[in-house]
Amino acid sequence: MSGLLKSSIARKVVMALSGLFLVFFLGQHFVINITSVIAPDTFNSWSHFMGYNPLVQYILQPILIAGVIVHFVMGIGLELQNNRARSVKYAKYKGSANASWISRNMIITGLVVLAFLGLHMYDFWVHEMAYKYIEANPEDPTRYYEETVYKFEPIWRTVLYILAFVLLAMHLLHGFASSFQTMGVNNKYSPAIQTFTKIYAIAIPLGFAFIAIYHHLNPITH
Amino acid sequence: MKLNLKIWRQKDAGSKGKMMDYTIDGIDGDMSFLEMMDVLNEDLINKGEEPIEFDHDCREGICGSCSLQINGEPHGPDRLVTTCQLHMRKFSDGDTIVIEPFRAKAFPVIKDLIVDRSAFDRIQQAGGYISINTSGNTQDANSIPIEKENADDAFYAAACIGCGACVAACKNASAMLFTSAKVSQYALLPQGQVEATERVQNMVRQMDLEGFGNCTNTGACEVECPKGISLENIARMNREYLAANIKG
Numbered sequence: 442m443s444g445l446l447k448s449s450i451a452r453k454v455v456m457a458l459s460g461l462f463l464v465f466f467l468g469q470h471f472v473i474n475i476t477s478v479i480a481p482d483t484f485n486s487w488s489h490f491m492g493y494n495p496l497v498q499y500i501l502q503p504i505l506i507a508g509v510i511v512h513f514v515m516g517i518g519l520e521l522q523n524n525r526a527r528s529v530k531y532a533k534y535k536g537s538a539n540a541s542w543i544s545r546n547m548i549i550t551g552l553v554v555l556a557f558l559g560l561h562m563y564d565f566w567v568h569e570m571a572y573k574y575i576e577a578n579p580e581d582p583t584r585y586y587e588e589t590v591y592k593f594e595p596i597w598r599t600v601l602y603i604l605a606f607v608l609l610a611m612h613l614l615h616g617f618a619s620s621f622q623t624m625g626v627n628n629k630y631s632p633a634i635q636t637f638t639k640i641y642a643i644a645i646p647l648g649f650a651f652i653a654i655y656h657h658l659n660p661i662t663h
Numbered sequence: 664m665k666l667n668l669k670i671w672r673q674k675d676a677g678s679k680g681k682m683m684d685y686t687i688d689g690i691d692g693d694m695s696f697l698e699m700m701d702v703l704n705e706d707l708i709n710k711g712e713e714p715i716e717f718d719h720d721c722r723e724g725i726c727g728s729c730s731l732q733i734n735g736e737p738h739g740p741d742r743l744v745t746t747c748q749l750h751m752r753k754f755s756d757g758d759t760i761v762i763e764p765f766r767a768k769a770f771p772v773i774k775d776l777i778v779d780r781s782a783f784d785r786i787q788q789a790g791g792y793i794s795i796n797t798s799g800n801t802q803d804a805n806s807i808p809i810e811k812e813n814a815d816d817a818f819y820a821a822a823c824i825g826c827g828a829c830v831a832a833c834k835n836a837s838a839m840l841f842t843s844a845k846v847s848q849y850a851l852l853p854q855g856q857v858e859a860t861e862r863v864q865n866m867v868r869q870m871d872l873e874g875f876g877n878c879t880n881t882g883a884c885e886v887e888c889p890k891g892i893s894l895e896n897i898a899r900m901n902r903e904y905l906a907a908n909i910k911g
Contacts, residue, residue, distance in 0.1 A: 448868070449837075450905075526768050527767055529766055529772075534834075539882070545881055622894065625898045625905060626898060627899070
């Protein structure tokens with residue numbers, strides 16, 4: 442198995458599978474978050490379920506964190522290996538002639554998304570862990586909507602989130618479709634798959650950006 | 664046509680090379696790129712300087728010998744042609760042309776613009792063959808029915824001339840397009856099934872051992888390939904590789 446994981450194709454498959462898992466997670470994350478705009482009570486009850494259900498907390502959450510770590514560590518490893526494969530660089534390299542900027546700079550968009558994840562974890566996950574396990578507050582199924590809206594009150598955070606969503610869309614535009622090619626899917630269905638991945642890559646981050654802007658423009662006033 | 668050339672000069676594999684400037688005049692648009700290089704070398708020889716070494720053989724676009732990274736692209740700005748089939752009419756009077764060897768750790772420079780592409784030979788030797796004896800007992804071509812689509816795809820994959828433009832174009836110096844073309848041309852035919860499992864495993868292992876980078880599906884290789892080898896071959900190789908490892 443360790444021998445197999447040294448193979449370039451096996452590593453790429455790990456990247457593709459972890460990426461597809463994260464894409465799927467992103468979709469369900471969006472479905473929950475959009476309820477904060479259209480049905481705050483539903484948002485509260487779903488968030489409470491996610492925050493206190495043992496299966497979500499002790500099984501799915503660690504799997505998700507592992508997925509992010511695997512995708513990041515493997516991505517960095519492949520990037521370093523790829524850099525070593527051309528130790529003497531070209532004096533003139535016209536990458537734009539044959540490949541898109543997005544496909545050539547996944548490491549940049551990926552690292553920005555990772556940096557955003559740091560801020561995002563600090564904003565929500567660290568706060569949530571402290572609320573539940575350090576401060577040991579009692580369960581309050583009605584707090585999530587207000588907490589979320591409050592987070593988007595400062596313009597700087599809203600802008601940073603939107604910027605991250607733009608970079609996320611760029612990352613997904615190449616990565617989502619690319620994962621199918623890596624898994625060996627390149628057939629008559631590929632144009633349809635490509636179209637779906639591109640719509641998803643733009644629609645989901647756009648939706649997240651909409652949620653952030655909506656909450657920024659509609660603060661809770663007491 | 665008068666041109667300014669910036670060309671990589673390197674004495675031998677162990678020396679440090681550098682870009683050198685040359686000016687050339689009287690180049691006709693109907694000349695091939697290699698004929699332009701011939702004219703430059705004639706000038707250098709007449710001046711008592713050492714000519715620039717570059718690979719070439721058939722000069723008909725079928726042997727895969729010529730290489731050259733021209734203005735940042737393997738085989739230059741034209742599509743579906745090798746350097747020998749690139750014509751000077753693609754350039755304009757007064758242009759500056761940057762000419763470098765194909766760059767990859769697995770393609771070390773031997774001298775000037777010549778690189779050692781024997782890594783491709785070793786990948787081919789690792790599995791790019793069939794054990795069926797075809798000498799002296801050749802069967803009728805139609806005795807084994809093969810789907811037209813498969814026959815066509817195998818033929819297109821076999822059109823790879825192993826020039827290395829895919830590696831040169833790829834930002835990761837990956838040899839996936841070459842290797843996948845060589846895997847595909849057998850994987851699609853019944854004669855290739857005997858060694859199918861070991862073939863893809865051995866060729867991918869050799870490709871990795873040579874120090875090529877990993878494919879990130881940018882598609883640069885497909886765009887720059889003088890023979891139009893498709894990315895479908897890479898997907899097919901990935902399928903073959905996964906199936907081979909699941910079979911064990």
